[in-house]
Amino acid sequence: MLNFTIRRLILSIPTLLFISLVIFMLLQLAPGDPMAQVPLTVPPEVKQKMREALGLGAPIHVQYFKWLYQFFVVEPSVFIDFLTNKSFLFGWLPDTHFSMTIDSVTGELVQKQRVISWQTRSPVMDIVMQRMPQTLWVVGLSYVVGILIAIPIGIYSAYRHYSLFDQAGTFVTMVGFSIPPFFTGPLLIVIFSVSLGWLPSIYDTTLIVDSWATFKIQLMQMIMPVMVLALQTTAQISRYMRSAMLDNLNQDYVRTARAKGLKESVVIMVHVLRNSMIPVVTVIALGMPAIFGGAIITENVFKVNGIGQLLLTALFANDLPMVMTLTFIFAILIVLFNLIADILYGVLDPRIRYD
Amino acid sequence: MTDQTSEMEVFGALQDKEPSKPPRSQWRDVWDQFRKHKGALFGGGFLLFITLGVLFGPYLWDLAPTKLDIRNKDWRPVYTLLWDSDVKAGWAHPFGTDQLGRDILSQMIHGGRVSMAVGWAAMVLSLLIGTAVGVAAGYFKRADFILMRLTDLVLSLPILPLVLLAVTLFRQPLTKFFGSPESGMFVLIVSVIALTSWMQTARIVRGDILALKEREFILAARSIGTTDGKIIRRHLLPNVISPIMVSATLGLATAIITESALSFLGVGFPSDFPTWGKLLSDAVNRMQEFPERVLLPGFLISMTVLSVNYLGDGLRDALDPRIRGR
């Protein structure tokens, strides 16, 4: 398995490079213009100048290699510099200046050019880091909540097949899944913010949680988006869990285990569950990158302004460096988590071999 | 000939009696089991009702969904008359009218046609691709790497630019080829949804196949010389039917909703062409005043998905010989 992991990790590099090229070409070919949000009162000649200032005139391969260099060389070195200069963990190491270069004209030490967003004219990675907290709080938490609810529901629904609990669970999850967040979101706002006035309809990203009171505010503003997102996650995972459990509950090994006199809880939670986990692991692994990717619609409905909203605004503004970088980070996570899923298959079912 | 007859007589005791009736076919068993499943019957019935409703509804209710009647805008559904007799409502528009005076019942019927067609077509296409990729990757070791990296690639692609590019490249040729913008758009929408949603099915099917193909019954099948194609068809596919069924139900819901999201981008059907998803999203801003405008399409989408889910459950049970006959 270790061999397999190392080989796959090495092979990920060309895979990711290829993916980055495809994404880049896709973004280049797709219609769109970073000037679309500039008012029509700005004349076309000025817009053309602005495009040139963004580096849009350069040949495509030059733009691509520039991005590759900035993403794979400059950004990591900025990160190392940050670690050695400012971070608590590695601050004791001698300060490094990997990301600095000597300006040929003035002779001063200046920062190499990082991946710059067209909309904000600032480094993309800084904004990404700024957005991480709210995305992890809201989307990450909703995912954890979703999984924690879904797995027991799935197991119990399958174990008590066609019981009232199973029927109710099926009904709620399927209705929940088929009603889109662009409806459930405003519905919750109308109920809890407008009519009852209990919860804020707008998420405050500047809130710093440092006391019980602020924690309570944070909790209040998180409840609705977490609920909306968790509903979708729960619905999906519980359905797969239930169906996989159903497939396994009637297998011969279950009868054998019961015949051995094992406790029912051991039979279900150890034998059946382990064998039913493969599709669930697959779905969870596919959802993991989405945590970092944020939830585009839900973030927008509740003004959470995390990575999802960042991607959405970048897409509408045609901010290609931002879209490219975010998409590529997701690609890395997708490749990584699918690899983890593959390894977990081997752990769950030792008969699966890749070599 | 005679020799044989006499031999048969000798071993008469060993001979089976004539079967009193022909053996029950497998499919008959499946049907009997399926019939016992109340949810499945309800689901099937509802689906049939919806399908017939959207197919033949326009003949019974022949008001055009795009017919504007601005003087009779914002009618409420007829049942609101029960508790409020002053409200603008009546049997001329049983479900009321929208902000431009278009009949909501008619929009539901016509919208259902499109939503059902897009939902089913995209779901089936996505399942076919997903299952094919998943089975191939799980079963054939050599195909696994390349197919799964392809899956990673498609998962990574940003949907919005992809959709916009597809429109730029294919809208005109498709419209020309099919002669009308609606059918061109239909093909485009179905392909876009299917081509961007098969990956989950593929990964799940592959995961199950990886485990299944190491099991003893596959080894047994292989050892008696069963061909790969037959192993897949007879032994592997029936065992992954339940995750595929789940994917199908979830996929139908996703396809119906995604269609409405696409129309925002100008990728969907023309704006006066109703679909359930679009009716729902257009009505969100007015949901306090006119809750029926969100609840009706929401109810129809949910019920359709729920029906497919129960149908899938019933089918799964009926196809599983271990459950069947109990």
Place this chain on the structure above:
Amino acid sequence: MTALAPMAFADGERGRDGQLNIIYWQAPSIMNPFLSGGTKDLEAASLVLEPLGRYDEKGALVPYLAEEIPTVENGGVSEDLTSITWKIAEGMVWSDGTPVTSADVKFTAEYCMHPEGGCAQASKFGGVKEIEEVDARTIKVTFENAMPNPYQPFMGAQSPILQKAQFANCLGAKAPECTEANFNPIGTGPFVVKDFRPNDVVQLVANENFRDASKPAFSTLTLKGGGDAAAAGRAVLETGEFDYAWNLQLAPDVIAKMAEAGKGVPVSAFGTLVERIEINLTNPSSDLPPETRATLAEPHPILSDFKVRKALSMAIDRALLTEVGYGQAGRATCNFVPAPALYASDNTECLTQDIEGAKALLEEAGWTDTDGDGVRDKDGMKLALLFQSSTNAVRQDFQALIKDFWQQIGVETELRNIDGSVFFGGDPGSPDTFQKFYADVEMYANNFDGTDPQAYLGSRRCGAEPKPASQWQGENINRFCDPAYDALLDELGRTGELEKRGEIARKLNDMLTKDTMTILPLVDRGRVSGRSVTLGGVVLNVWDSELWNVADWYRVN
């Protein structure tokens, strides 16, 4: 009551009213208006950066950093209209306490006029020949030619003054590297940026060095971005979480319903924004080769006929459209230039719908329904049009209504809506941009900066049409080409006298609208924003930033 009250509240100490919450459903990306033309960014920046003069809510010029508005009468503008001399008011200081000097003003011009900078407001500095610092507080701008409207540079939210000390190293190609300066510009306005999170939220505090010691009334300001217009409206009108919501582009019944909650009121004002149908005078058929498709080489087979265009206009009930789409915040109009009063033509003939007249006109033009399918035809060609617009709930309602009007006169319409980021983008590779106009008619809204329509009318000049040779860039969307129009435009450029300018502009407006029916104006759209009932001092201004007088806002108890 509140309208009479402001004077009573105007006194008091700075910061007495605490926190002000503003929501913009499009989040600001940058605080430097020279690097982004987006309205959201201009308005956010206007909290911090100020120009020498602004337009007030009536479109009149008011001095901000300047002592007074230079005019020919007070000698600030030269007789030949080739130069303007501004004088900075005494005692103007930046938020860091240093004085505002003419060097800052001159630097701002250099910053924007730098050839590599890609300045979004470069057109404001068009025709500027030289900028001189006469003394520490006096600045003289000389133009290459006579400028009938010399109030272009340093006027309005589009060209505020930057601090030289802060931006000195940010000229040209270096502009984007100055992230710190672009996010936290030092200004003279009532607020100072404390924390800027691009596309999310801006936190500001009152400027301690603001020129009026009693202003602003609020000590801190949060400008939150994100969501959509409905959510922003809800936060101000229904839940009262926010005090001010920008640009509520919602159907009138939706806004009215929200306002019933009583937490806030919608405010509206009219500017020059006109929702219009543009008619394509060239043939967009996909059968044509890309070199000639939708260019002057191929006149439109149907719409080249004035009678057809006129009939299309007559069939439209503009009053109904206004009622459905904008309510109080819209006025039916027949004018391309609806305001200011000086430039607005008295053209009102299109306001009455005339279906029968339109039908007769089409008959006259030879379009008859020979096969009885409800769609007129002529020489085997159906009277069928493709009607495109951007995606927006009100526009789609308009499209449906107009399709219905046109159906009544026997015109078949196919609707198409395109996402705004593609439609308004100028990507020459996309078939769906409004410039490329691969459709027969299209609908959108446009206006002009400030109060002078010269550049706006100039957009219909022959040669300015988008075409393959210009990478489909150009403002003459209709491909309108009339030498008489161009000659009149030149005359407008030479005329300084206001009355005469008004007359010429009105004539140009009529040439585009009632005389040729090239542009079918529909609605003069007002700006609608929402304010909390507890917020006073709001004066909605459509000629400048909506936050132009935020220093005067206060809390009503």
